[in-house]
Amino acid sequence: GNSVTQMEGPVTLSEEAFLTINCTYTATGYPSLFWYVQYPGEGLQLLLKATKADDKGSNKGFEATYRKETTSFHLEKGSVQVSDSAVYFCALSTGTYKYIFGTGTRLKVLA
Amino acid sequence: GAGVSQTPSNKVTEKGKYVELRCDPISGHTALYWYRQSLGQGPEFLIYFQGTGAADDSGLPNDRFFAVRPEGSVSTLKIQRTERGDSAVYLCASSPRRAQNTEAFFGQGTRLTVV
Numbered sequence: 001g002n003s004v005t006q007m008e009g010p011v012t013l014s015e016e017a018f019l020t021i022n023c024t025y026t027a028t029g030y031p032s033l034f035w036y037v038q039y040p041g042e043g044l045q046l047l048l049k050a051t052k053a054d055d056k057g058s059n060k061g062f063e064a065t066y067r068k069e070t071t072s073f074h075l076e077k078g079s080v081q082v083s084d085s086a087v088y089f090c091a092l093s094t095g096t097y098k099y100i101f102g103t104g105t106r107l108k109v110l111a
Numbered sequence: 112g113a114g115v116s117q118t119p120s121n122k123v124t125e126k127g128k129y130v131e132l133r134c135d136p137i138s139g140h141t142a143l144y145w146y147r148q149s150l151g152q153g154p155e156f157l158i159y160f161q162g163t164g165a166a167d168d169s170g171l172p173n174d175r176f177f178a179v180r181p182e183g184s185v186s187t188l189k190i191q192r193t194e195r196g197d198s199a200v201y202l203c204a205s206s207p208r209r210a211q212n213t214e215a216f217f218g219q220g221t222r223l224t225v226v
Contacts, residue, residue: 004153036217043115044154044202044217089153098144098167099215101153 002027006090006102013080014110021075021105023064023090031092033057033066033073034099038087047075047088080109113137115218117203123224124193132188132221136205143186144215145178146202154202160186193225 007022025031035047035057048057053068062077073090090102116135124130136143141162146154156170163183171177175193180186190197200222204215 041219043219044204046214046216049214091153097142098156098159098170099146099154101146101155103151103153 002031002092002094002100004090004092004100004102006088006105009087009104009106010108011105012108012110015082016079017109019075019077019080019084019107021088021090021107023073023075023102025071025073025090025092027071027092027094027100029094031094033064034091034093035062035064035073035075036089036091036101038089038104040086044089080107082109082111085109115203115205115216117201117218117221119221120219121222121224123226126193126195126225128193130190130193130223132190132201132223134186134188134203134205134218136184136186136203137207137216138184140205140207140216141183142206142208142213142215143180144204144206145186145188146204148200148202148220150199157188157201190223193223195225198223198225 003026032051034049036044037047048059050057050066056065064075087104087106089104091099118133143160145157148154159167160180175191178188200220202220204217206213206215
């Protein structure tokens with residue numbers, strides 16, 4: 001079946017450090033891939049998405065590239081800020097339109 | 112309001128009781144989803160509505176769970192004979208149309224605690 005695996009947290013970084021959160025997936029067909037973010041006390045928000053192989057999604061300094069050959073969609077940011085502290089979820093969607101989410105990775109950025 | 116609204120934000124109920132959770136989607140959104148998020152886990156799909164009909168209810172865990180969307184807007188998730196294992200955050204999301212890569216907009220969820 002379809003599934004998403006993402007690195008366990010928590011991830012603790014100092015401000016301006018480089019961030020990578022790994023995400024790999026298993027899916028039949030050609031899924032769309034997403035990163036959602038959940039800030040403290042808020043609902044899930046779409047951070048970025050990619051709909052086909054080699055697409056790069058980007059937003060707020062975050063980037064992720066849809067790699068079909070490695071079935072990955074790793075999230076990166078060159079310089080994190082304290083305000084990036086949140087829980088990040090990798091997700092996929094197939095033709096059934098429902099999302100399959102990973103377990104989430106908590107990021108804590110220290111000033 | 113501008114976003115997906117869920118009420119109540121918190122609900123504590125006794126084991127065996129019946130509960131209803133409400134979702135008000137973004138106006139004009141035809142697709143509506145319910146998810147359940149247990150502690151330390153990602154959201155898990157429960158049910159998907161397109162308009163008034165449940166297009167996919169394959170994620171409902173058992174027949175104690177039921178959801179309706181009678182007028183194609185507000186939806187209610189109903190749980191009968193609640194069990195402690197039902198404790199979780201129940202998330203509602205909506206999107207403007209049925210499409211694979213369409214963004215879903217999530218509400219803040221209802222935290223259900225069964226004691």
